[in-house]
Amino acid sequence: MDMKLKDLLNEKKSAITKNWFDAIMETYPTDTTGFLKKQKDMFANPVGHVIAEGSERILEALIEGEELTDSLRFLDDIIRVRAVQDFTPSKAMAFIFLIKKSVREELKKEISQNHLYDALLEFESKIDELALFALDIYSKCREQLNELKIDELKRLTFTLLKKANLMYEIPVEEFEHKDLKCNI
Amino acid sequence: MAKPEKIKTPKPGEIASSIDFKSPATDWMDTPTEIKPGNFCWGAKEKDLLTLGLPNPRQWSPLDDDWKLPEGWKSTILDGLSDRLSKYRSFKIFMDICVRCGACADKCHFYIGSGDPKNMPVLRAELIRSVYKKYFTASGKFLGRLAGARELDEDVLKEWWSYFFQCTECRRCSVFCPYGIDQAEVTIIGRELLNLVGLNIDWIAGPAAACYMKGNHLGLEPHAIKGNIESMCDDIEDLTGIRVDPSFNRKGADILFITPSGDLLGDPGIFTNMGYLMLFHELGLNYTWSTYASEGGNFGFFTSNDMAKRLNYKIYAEAKRLGVKWIIGGECGHMWRVLNQYMDTWNGPADFLEVPKSPITGTVFENARSTKMVHITEFTADLIKHGKIKLDPSRNDHLKVxxxxSCNTSRGMGLLEEPRYIIKASCNNFYEMPENTIREKTFCCGSGSGLNASENMEQRMRGGLARANAVKYVQDKHGVNVLANICAVDRAAFPALMDYWCPGVGVYGTHELLANALVMTGEKERVTDLRGDDLPGKEGNE
Structure with missing residues (x-):
């Protein structure tokens, strides 16, 4: 990444993080944003905590040009929450693109003065890449919600089916099929 | 040829500035309730309401505009509200006394997880309080909305249905309320009112109807109960070489044992049930199971006071029929709130029973002098305290617990130490979750009070976030891989919650952990735990 832009981003990191965090908070009902922002206890306010911690780490990773796969855990934490809250898919995911808004707002003057538009485009492409990773995570979370329903049904009925000889368990030694599930 | 008109396209900045990322700020009364998949449980079925003799049985769907309400529904609700205001002094006080201090607002797990202001306990109560004001207070009648009052209409009723079935009656908010307002009671009354016009959910009405007809929520008939328990005995024999031979409906037994039917069917409840069987066998306890009073839980409690009383009746009736001396109850949550706080008033006094006294240790359970029913963790903790059972906690060394x-046992009856005492005696690796998430301040599983259906999975996941977040903390910090509990709803609901938020954490009943450690007289060398997982140091010893 362009060193000048990197320096500027680092310089204004805390302002950008705050701007981004506040913008994410505004996707929640007005009556709730105060609580989500102010309550710092991670157990009393897991949503606010996950978003505050995650947004900081994700921005750091973007600025440092780290491999995005390294910061996916934080992205996963945020998306896992938003995937079960009352958002449409687009609203749940919009928070990624809010980084662009925050950077543009906080560095508007500096980018213009230093003619950093090309560098900004490059940086924003990285955000687009992050959005694609985020889409994978979101889809996986939503798929998992359906899997959980199926698993719950299986747990409830397994004993009955086994008892009625409607189900046969393959003994462990014959079962050499490896776990094919891939984790993101 | 006419020159095509030039179309002015907006500049990127113009588009960007027109996007509003903020949620609309409307007053709660003007924010409509949206009923959408993932956020609600299916409506009660016609057949179940018929079985229970509840009003307005019909086929309906919460997704339809027309909920097929009975004629005159509004006066039915208002008359019902009036009845309850005069009958329950507590409810009247809860309607009048709240000063909107907000102490409860951020204590509800549904609010914490969803951020939906109507899940703040204060606002959830306000849904009904606003109607109370309009029809039962002078200020509300004259000043209307200025005094926080509003008309009761169909949208308000639907809002009640949505939010009173988004409260698990866990009572965490009441711990923080300076006036002691019990939001669970407000929800209980709200649900009673909804039931007057046929607005229950399937996951409650179905089990309640099954319980009314068959004696348990799952609708297991006597031969199925006996068969299930016998197949658990087969598994115990494979594991220990010992044949456990429990009795059913045996007259003249000293003790009647009653547990939630969730323990009789389905993973992981059955392992807890195997734990009871192994413990009682080892003690040589003179006890019996009942295939009639085959449910400790009470989904009637999530319907109405009368329904709860009706479904509870069988416990004392069966104790009397069998002529037992007293009753032990299994691991369950709301079952114990009902037994501890209501049963004696509803269907007591059980003066035909004796004050519970452990035949093994001689301990008299003074706390159960009136109800005559003892929680199994009290019974077992007493055994351990007196050194009456031999435990090898190293058998649980593969588990970090x-x-x-459970909300009901902790806040409803103060049962805090006994389960911990048993777990610590049975396991070498025990780690507490953070202080503000346990004991009286415990976070609900998010699926209690009849909300552990599958169709509301998103709601359950966000409702359980606060709980799971604390589990994840000890998982990351100490490598915890077991979430122990004493509640059948927990055992049913937690596996999904753990899979979503903290995969790798299994869900175990406390008596399953005890049974793993229990050294039984004449047992063969165990190589696996109750689930068939290798015991530490016995790997590959199949």
Whole structure:
């Protein structure tokens, strides 16, 4: 990444993080944003905590040009929450693109003065890449919600089916099929 | 040829500035309730309401505009509200006394997880309080909305249905309320009112109807109960070489044992049930199971006071029929709130029973002097205290355990130490979750009070976030892989919650952990735990 832009981003990191965090908070009902922002206890306010911690780490990773796969855990934490809250898919995911808004707002003057538009485009492409990773995570979370329903049904009925000889368990030694599930 | 008109396209900045990322700020009364998949449980079925003799049985769907309400529904609700205001002094006080201090607002797990202001306990109560004001207070009648009052209409009723079935009656908010307002009671009354016009959910009405007809929520008939328990005995024999031979409906037994039917069917409840069987066998306890009073839980409690009383009746009736001396109850949550706080008033006094006294240790359970029913963790903790059972906690060394206080046993009856005492005696690795998430301040599983259906999975996941977040903390910090509990709903609901938020954490009943450690007289060398997982140091010893 362009060193000048990197320096500027680092310089204004805390302002950008705050701007981004506040913008994410505004996707929640007005009556709730105060609580989500102010309550710092991670157990009393897991949503606010996950978003505050995650947004900081994700921005750091973007600025440092780290491999995005390294910061996916934080992205996963945020998306896992938003995937079960009352958002449409687009609203749940919009928070990624809010980084662009925050950077543009906080560095508007500096980018213009230093003619950093090309560098900004490059940086924003990285955000687009992050959005694609985020889409994978979101889809996986939503798929998992359906899997959980199926698993719950299986747990409830397994004993009955086994008892009625409607189900046969393959003994462990014959079962050499490896776990094919891939984790993101 | 006419020159095509030039179309002015907006500049990127113009588009960007027109996007509003903020949620609309409307007053709660003007924010409509949206009923959408993932956020609600299916409506009660016609056949179940018929079985229970509840009003307005019909086929309906919460997704339809027309909920097929009975004629005159509004006066039915208002008359019902009036009845309850005069009958329950507590409810009247809860309607009048709240000063909107907000102490409860951020204590509800549904609010914490969803951010939906109507899940703040204060606002959830306000849904009904606003109607109370309009029709039962002078200020509300004259000043209307200025005094926080509003008309009761169909949208308000639907809002009640949505939010009173988004409260698990866990009572965490009441711990923080300076006036002691019990939001669970407000929800209980709200649900009673909804039931007057046929607005229950299937996951409650179905089990309640099954319980009314068959004696348990799952609708297991006597031969199925006996068969299930016998197949658990087969598994115990494979594991220990010992044949456990429990009795059913045996007259003249000293003790009647009653547990939630969730323990009789389905993973992981059955392992807890195997734990009871092994413990009682080892003690040589003179006890019996009942295939009639085959449910400790009470989904009637989530319907109405009368329904709860009706479904509870069988416990004392069966104790009397069998002529037992007293009753032990299994691991369950709301079952114990009902037994501890209501049963004696509803269907007591059980003066035909004796004050519970452990035949093994001689301990008299003074706390159960009136109800005559003892929680199994009290019974077992007493055995351990007196050194009456031999435990080898190293058999649980592959497990790193934390304990979830069920809302009802912790806040409803103060049962905090006994389960921990048993777990610590049975396991070498025990780690508490953070202080503000356990004991009286425990976070609900998010699926209690009849909300552990599958169709509301998103709601359950966000409702359980606060609980799971604390589990994840001890998982990351100490490598915890077991969430122990003493509640059948927990055992049914937690596996999904753990899979979503903290995969790798299994869900165990406390008596399953005890049974793993229990050294039984004449047992063969165990190589696996109750689930068939290798015991530490016995790997590959199949």
């Amino acid at each position: 934390t304990y979830h206080d």
